[in-house]
Amino acid sequence: MKKIIEVKDLYTQFDNKIVHAGLNFHINEGEIYGILGPSGCGKSTVLREMVMLQEFKQGSINILGHDISDISYDEAQELRKNWGVLFQGGALFSSLTLYENIALPLLEYTKLDKNLISEIVAYKIDIVGLKAQDAYLYPSQISGGMKKKAALARALALDPKLLFLDEPTSGLDPISAREFDRLILKLRELLNLSVVMVSHDLKSIYDTLDRAAVIDNKIITAEGKIEEIIVMENPFIQTFFKAEI
């Protein structure tokens, strides 16, 4: 299987606090990969490092064949079009409607005409489970769950190969959360998507993840298929996976 992301000896430090002391893992094409761990272990930090929002101290991250620690501006811009990122709070542009939020990357990066763009936007709105009339609302007028769906629609606007999700199901009601899981699985099948997600939602972890890495105490304590991880002797893993679903 082709490796789509490869993280090697990743070392992160904030001032005097060491966050990661040498992380190694890789993500294969078409996989749904989870980054798990206790609060404050630096899960979101790895995600931010992968999407070039944060610099790391040592090591390398290779995404879709680009080494992001040594990448030119143009290459980085090109790479950014190949992934979609869903932030925890949605991070929709508050001065634009949902329609404009989703259409923005299409208008900016493609030469498609307005009608086709509106059809694409309508499709994206539909697959994430929003209604067509929601398109004209502003982010301040909708609920947290809807914001999340709209933000996913925006992340999918350019049909990326790679999707980064930061706690995708947090803040969603259980029904929407399961719908969201199914949606991710469906999208992966449809678009040959690879997904990297940080998650705390056990149900979603069992249902969607192919493989995962558990970060604990600055290093990766477990990596591999979920079934292999659950049986490991590690205080965090034991308490985390023993929790009732």
Next chain:
Amino acid sequence: MSKELSCQSSFSSNQLELSLAGTLNLYTLVTFQNEIEKYLVNLTTLHLNLDGLLSLDTASAIYINSLKQLCDDKKIDFLLTCKDEKLLKTLDTVHVMHLDLEMLVYKEPSFLYKLGENFVLRMKKFSEFLHFFGQISYGFFYLLKHLKSFRYKEVFFEINENAIKAFAIVAVTSFLVGVVTAYQSSVQLKIYGANIFIVDMLGISIFRELAPLLTAIVIAGRSGSSFTAQIGAMKITEELDAMHTMGFDPMRFLVLPRIIALMLMMPLLIFVSDIAGVLGGMLVAKLDLGISVSLFLDRLNEVVAAKHFFVGIAKGPFFAFLIASIGIFRGLMVRDDTQSIGTNTTKSVVESIFSVIVCDAVFSIIFTNLGI
């Protein structure tokens, strides 16, 4: 994998056969679109051959589906050849939906409508400000009754942020304005040989009007805007709501300390501005008009009554109240989007400077009538 799309078309007797090879996605779709639109006018049969296609994204699938619909509507025979299961599946799963584009078009309301809307909005804002004024007054009296709950720490913090750190810029601005006023008037005064009257002129204008106004303008730009931005950002991040639910009354923790700090320090800032302005004038008087420092001070003492100075200082707390309350009020008006921080900050500065000038005009009428 090839990133390009090659589009081969053969057109004969109103039959178009298009063979696509390579990658069809958002970026390459335009080539395909253009190719089709060339022939679309009088077509009877359209044959799409996708056998050479390596990949197809949802955007292209949507386009192909809507093309099919278009052909159905125009009674054009539509044929699709594709052996790849995966591509067919993508084509199947997307479905064409139509958004009402009309709703996106902004309809310009009539002038009368806008006028009325504006008027009503402004009246609403004004009554909201009166409400806020009432809240401040209530908070103030509550504070007098419960002196123990007074937030000394916050007040001193705000004094440091908004007054002590502002001394330098207020002084420099006033000094330069003193220099400029003196320099401009010295030209005129020299013509009449009335050099010494520079002292009368500067003394009254700086103490009474220039120093208070200048200080107010600098402080409105410096503190008024920062109050709006700070409180507006706190509102967006729900910090204000959090404070409410935890029983930390924002009035007591955020609003009153800022207003009180500015009201306390404004007279002092005006005093600094007085000194700096007179110093600037003195410098020009010495260099340009040959009036020595001791002569200048003697004359100042003789002709400029102390009341001018006190009138200027007395305006301070009023100006400070206007600047701080408008700044905070505008901060509280921020709604849940980032743009409203910008507009409210602009409005805060403009409105506070405007109201300071109106207040100054009212004062000058009152003082003149009182004979002060």
